[in-house]
Amino acid sequence: xxxxxxxxxxxxxxxxxxxxxxxxxxxxxxxxxxxxxxxxxxxxxxxxxxxxxxxxxxxxxxxxxxxxxxxxxxxxxxxxxxxxxxxxxxxxxxxxxxxxxxxxxxxxxxxxxxxxxxxxxxxxxxxxxxxxxxxxxxxxxxxxxxxxxxxxxxxxxxxxxxxxxxxxxxxxxxxxxxxxxx
Amino acid sequence: xxxxxxxxxxxxxxxxxxxxxxxxxxxxxxxxxxxxxxxxxxxxxxxxxxxxxxxxxxxxxxxxxxxxxxxxxxxxxxxxxxxxxxxxxxxxxxxxxxxxxxxxxxxxxxxxxxxxxxxxxxxxxxxxxxxxxxxxxxxxxxxxxxxxxxxxxxxxxxxxxxxxxxxxxxxxxxxxxxxxxxxxxxxxxxxxxxxxxxxxxxxxxxxxxxxxxxxxxxxxxxxxxxxxxxxxxxxxxxxxxxxxxxxxxxxxxx
Numbered sequence: 001x002x003x004x005x006x007x008x009x010x011x012x013x014x015x016x017x018x019x020x021x022x023x024x025x026x027x028x029x030x031x032x033x034x035x036x037x038x039x040x041x042x043x044x045x046x047x048x049x050x051x052x053x054x055x056x057x058x059x060x061x062x063x064x065x066x067x068x069x070x071x072x073x074x075x076x077x078x079x080x081x082x083x084x085x086x087x088x089x090x091x092x093x094x095x096x097x098x099x100x101x102x103x104x105x106x107x108x109x110x111x112x113x114x115x116x117x118x119x120x121x122x123x124x125x126x127x128x129x130x131x132x133x134x135x136x137x138x139x140x141x142x143x144x145x146x147x148x149x150x151x152x153x154x155x156x157x158x159x160x161x162x163x164x165x166x167x168x169x170x171x172x173x174x175x176x177x178x179x180x181x182x
Numbered sequence: 183x184x185x186x187x188x189x190x191x192x193x194x195x196x197x198x199x200x201x202x203x204x205x206x207x208x209x210x211x212x213x214x215x216x217x218x219x220x221x222x223x224x225x226x227x228x229x230x231x232x233x234x235x236x237x238x239x240x241x242x243x244x245x246x247x248x249x250x251x252x253x254x255x256x257x258x259x260x261x262x263x264x265x266x267x268x269x270x271x272x273x274x275x276x277x278x279x280x281x282x283x284x285x286x287x288x289x290x291x292x293x294x295x296x297x298x299x300x301x302x303x304x305x306x307x308x309x310x311x312x313x314x315x316x317x318x319x320x321x322x323x324x325x326x327x328x329x330x331x332x333x334x335x336x337x338x339x340x341x342x343x344x345x346x347x348x349x350x351x352x353x354x355x356x357x358x359x360x361x362x363x364x365x366x367x368x369x370x371x372x373x374x375x376x377x378x379x380x381x382x383x384x385x386x387x388x389x390x391x392x393x394x395x396x397x398x399x400x401x402x403x404x405x406x407x408x409x410x411x412x413x414x415x416x417x418x419x420x421x422x423x424x425x426x427x428x429x430x431x432x433x434x435x436x
Contacts, residue, residue, distance in 0.1 A: 006254045007254055007305065007308065008308060008309075010253045010254045011309055013253070014250075014253065018246070018249070021241045021245070021246060021249070022238060022239070022240055022241050023238075024241075025239055025240070025241035025245065026237075026238045026239045029239045038239075039242065039245045039248075042241065042245060042249070043245065043248055043249055043252065046249045046252070046253075047252060050253060115231075115235075116235075117235050117236050117237060120231075120232065120235050120237060121237060124237070138197065139229075139232055139237075140237045140238060144199065145194070145197070145199050160190050160191075160193065160194055161190050163193050164189060164190040164192075164193045167193060167225055167228065168189075170228070171224060171225070171228050174228070
């Protein structure tokens with residue numbers, strides 16, 4: 001009968017997916033920039049994941065959950081389209097800009113000062129999509145390039161160029177802020 | 183390799199994503215290109231600072247609770263006893279008065295509470311690794327296993343020929359007492375047969391009740407109380423009980 005099947009499925013899902021709750025929540029916070037929106041998105045993500053758990057074939061649970069969360073967040077972006085732009089590929093605008101442009105002006109010798117986590121989170125939050133999500137998936141969620149490609153549905157080459165550009169932008173913003181605060 | 187390529191690939195080098203061949207190529211370019219060497223140094227520095235900073239967020243506890251609550255789960259029904267216990271502890275009702283109430287309520291509610299405990303025990307047994315303490319399809323292995331563990335010798339009968347395969351046995355706890363559970367399987371469905379001693383040797387005819395989607399058929403015979411719990415349909419569970427009783431009768435008389 002479906003009752004015990006559902007229970008067994010839920011139990012398996014719980015064991016496999018709930019350990020990544022902090023990871024999923026962290027990504028949601030960076031994607032949505034709002035704590036309560038992030039909570040709603042994460043809950044919706046887990047609901048959908050459980051619903052589609054039958055079709056999950058592994059092996060990596062984290063990128064799979066991230067891919068679902070990303071869809072949920074995109075729906076949220078669509079809902080509040082007036083205030084933010086969706087996580088969509090906009091290669092004609094962003095990715096054709098030479099990636100080294102931002103750092104070219106920075107003196108080579110300058111060293112970044114350690115800043116508090118809040119300040120760095122703000123700098124990351126200010127990154128444009130899809131660079132921010134690529135950066136967060138690599139640097140904070142600790143995914144491999146292949147896993148990022150899987151989660152965002154883009155080729156590994158695209159992931160690499162986005163990541164290079166995200167880091168260049170972040171460093172430029174960081175340096176600019178330090179310059180400003182001098 | 184051009185600087186354009188190197189400025190992308192140096193990140194893959196930092197992230198240990200390059201195979202040995204490409205890593206050597208990028209390193210060779212960097213060795214001969216001050217601009218790219220400066221870039222990788224700067225990026226390495228930033229990566230170091232980022233690694234030292236806590237950039238993750240911890241999910242709030244209530245989010246975890248919300249997600250848990252939205253999933254189907256084996257939930258123990260709160261028994262009258264626990265409800266009253268909470269009430270008694272959280273209120274000004276004296277312990278004496280509360281225990282009097284508990285006793286009255288329990289007497290009326292005993293069967294329902296035990297049924298709820300039996301179903302909970304069945305649910306627990308379905309979770310991985312909880313089904314059997316002794317795994318055997320041989321009744322002569324399962325039956326002696328219970329010896330010394332219980333104040334009762336649960337009848338263990340092989341019903342494979344009748345379509346109910348013996349899976350094994352387990353100790354469980356119902357009504358705060360150790361109780362024997364004999365596990366059978368029909369197709370993909372599991373049946374837990376709980377057996378406990380009773381003071382009354384009076385035969386009580388089988389009766390099926392349903393709780394949380396499970397069928398429970400309980401009866402009493404020869405000084406033992408039986409509860410057969412399964413997600414099998416009521417008709418098949420009744421068939422199991424009939425086969426079991428017939429085999430028991432055969433064993434006793436034979």
